[in-house]
Amino acid sequence: MIFLWAFLIGGAICVLGQILIDVARLTPAHTMSTLVVIGAVADGLGLYDPLIKFAGAGVTVPITSFGNALVHGALAELERHGFIGIITGIFEVTSAGISAAIIFSFLAAVIFRPRG
Amino acid sequence: MLKGHQSWEFRNRPVILGTATAVGPEEGRGPLGDEFDIVHGDTLLEQKSWEQAEKMLLEEAAKLAIEKAGLTKERIHFYIGGDLMNQIISNSFAARTLGIPYIGVFGACSTSMESLALAAQLVDAGFAKYAVAATCSHNSSAEKQFRYPTEYGSQKPPTAQYTVTGAGAAVVSRDGDGPVVTRATIGRIVDMGIKDPFNMGAAMAPAAVDTIEAHLRDFAIQPEFYDLIVTGDLAKVGHAIAVDLFAKHNVPIERTKFDDCGLMVYDLNKQPVQAGGSGCACSAVVAYSHLMRKLRAGELKRILVVATGALLSPLSYQQGETIPCIAHAVAIESGVNAS
Numbered sequence: 001m002i003f004l005w006a007f008l009i010g011g012a013i014c015v016l017g018q019i020l021i022d023v024a025r026l027t028p029a030h031t032m033s034t035l036v037v038i039g040a041v042a043d044g045l046g047l048y049d050p051l052i053k054f055a056g057a058g059v060t061v062p063i064t065s066f067g068n069a070l071v072h073g074a075l076a077e078l079e080r081h082g083f084i085g086i087i088t089g090i091f092e093v094t095s096a097g098i099s100a101a102i103i104f105s106f107l108a109a110v111i112f113r114p115r116g
Numbered sequence: 117m118l119k120g121h122q123s124w125e126f127r128n129r130p131v132i133l134g135t136a137t138a139v140g141p142e143e144g145r146g147p148l149g150d151e152f153d154i155v156h157g158d159t160l161l162e163q164k165s166w167e168q169a170e171k172m173l174l175e176e177a178a179k180l181a182i183e184k185a186g187l188t189k190e191r192i193h194f195y196i197g198g199d200l201m202n203q204i205i206s207n208s209f210a211a212r213t214l215g216i217p218y219i220g221v222f223g224a225c226s227t228s229m230e231s232l233a234l235a236a237q238l239v240d241a242g243f244a245k246y247a248v249a250a251t252c253s254h255n256s257s258a259e260k261q262f263r264y265p266t267e268y269g270s271q272k273p274p275t276a277q278y279t280v281t282g283a284g285a286a287v288v289s290r291d292g293d294g295p296v297v298t299r300a301t302i303g304r305i306v307d308m309g310i311k312d313p314f315n316m317g318a319a320m321a322p323a324a325v326d327t328i329e330a331h332l333r334d335f336a337i338q339p340e341f342y343d344l345i346v347t348g349d350l351a352k353v354g355h356a357i358a359v360d361l362f363a364k365h366n367v368p369i370e371r372t373k374f375d376d377c378g379l380m381v382y383d384l385n386k387q388p389v390q391a392g393g394s395g396c397a398c399s400a401v402v403a404y405s406h407l408m409r410k411l412r413a414g415e416l417k418r419i420l421v422v423a424t425g426a427l428l429s430p431l432s433y434q435q436g437e438t439i440p441c442i443a444h445a446v447a448i449e450s451g452v453n454a455s
Contacts, residue, residue: 028270028271
């Protein structure tokens with residue numbers, strides 16, 4: 001059953017993104033940011049974890065999950081270290097993704113000589 | 117001399133002595149593929165960047181046009197050109213190679229006819245014996261500057277247009293045989309408040325209509341005076357809007373053939389170009405190959421080429437400004453049977 005929900009909920013998130021591009025005329029970058037913010041707000045309201053249990057990869061693969069991870073890390077650090085944790089915790093869960101982006105960009109730049 | 121409010125009549129009938137076009141592979145696959153002088157198999161032309169490839173296309177077209185006119189670059193008095201790149205680098209760098217006294221102009225995609233009108237005016241008034249008008253654009257360099265780099269893989273709406281990779285050049289002379297430039301109308305800026313750089317055709321259509329109406333008014337002629345009135349790069353969306361606007365303004369455009377270079381350069385059903393072609397090279401490569409051939413052969417006697425330009429910058433778009441548009445019209449007549 002979770003496969004069906006993953007398919008439907010994941011698809012619905014993508015449909016929302018397509019609507020933002022085609023109907024709301026947002027740029028691709030704005031669309032991506034909007035989805036990240038939606039994920040962050042959903043987690044702040046405590047909605048994202050139940051969704052993950054319900055739809056699995058349907059909500060962990062789309063970019064909204066990145067917003068969820070940002071807030072998750074910040075909230076966890078907040079509990080451990082107080083307010084400074086909001087700043088230090090943002091990249092706690094997401095550090096793998098961000099570090100990977102930086103490292104692989106660097107490696108690509110070393111090999112392919114990028115130009116402006 | 118000045119005619120009406122914003123038009124010039126070239127009494128000395130400057131001659132287009134030679135023209136040349138160089139294009140990329142997508143244009144070569146289009147319906148006019150056989151008519152271009154140089155068709156490249158790839159878009160990088162063995163250069164290091166898209167910008168250098170664009171400059172190469174322009175140099176090739178300019179050199180070949182001069183050669184076809186039976187001249188050498190030392191005999192050309194002035195080179196007038198522009199393109200879409202910031203600070204019109206394609207033309208300035210090509211002019212560095214050519215070594216011809218250079219007048220850089222910016223009219224975005226209207227540059228083809230803006231430069232041709234100015235070249236014809238210099239020659240007509242006796243300020244030059246030979247002048248070259250040239251322009252170019254490159255799909256990848258334009259996408260990178262105005263929208264998103266192609267590698268980013270951003271989605272495009274069906275109203276978007278495909279920037280033509282190519283360059284076109286024309287040598288204008290006081291004497292000789294060939295099609296003659298007889299009239300020109302300089303457009304004014306028309307801005308209908310459109311902000312979407314993926315819908316340039318709709319933004320530019322009112323400017324094209326404004327210039328064509330001004331041309332007809334200044335010379336007191338009707339559309340059927342021309343065998344063909346062709347706009348630069350309105351493509352599917354813009355062309356339909358222009359036809360509607362003419363109907364609304366009671367201009368009987370249906371009495372002549374009204375077409376658009378952006379619709380002629382590609383096969384819209386088979387090529388992945390969304391609404392059609394655009395870019396400085398769009399009107400240049402169609403006018404300086406296909407249309408010139410028809411004029412030289414006498415298949416067309418008298419045409420009006422109306423190059424349309426969207427004068428936005430990446431910065432103005434990011435700051436939410438609307439897109440100011442312009443169109444310049446140049447009338448070219450077949451040298452055949454000319455008095």
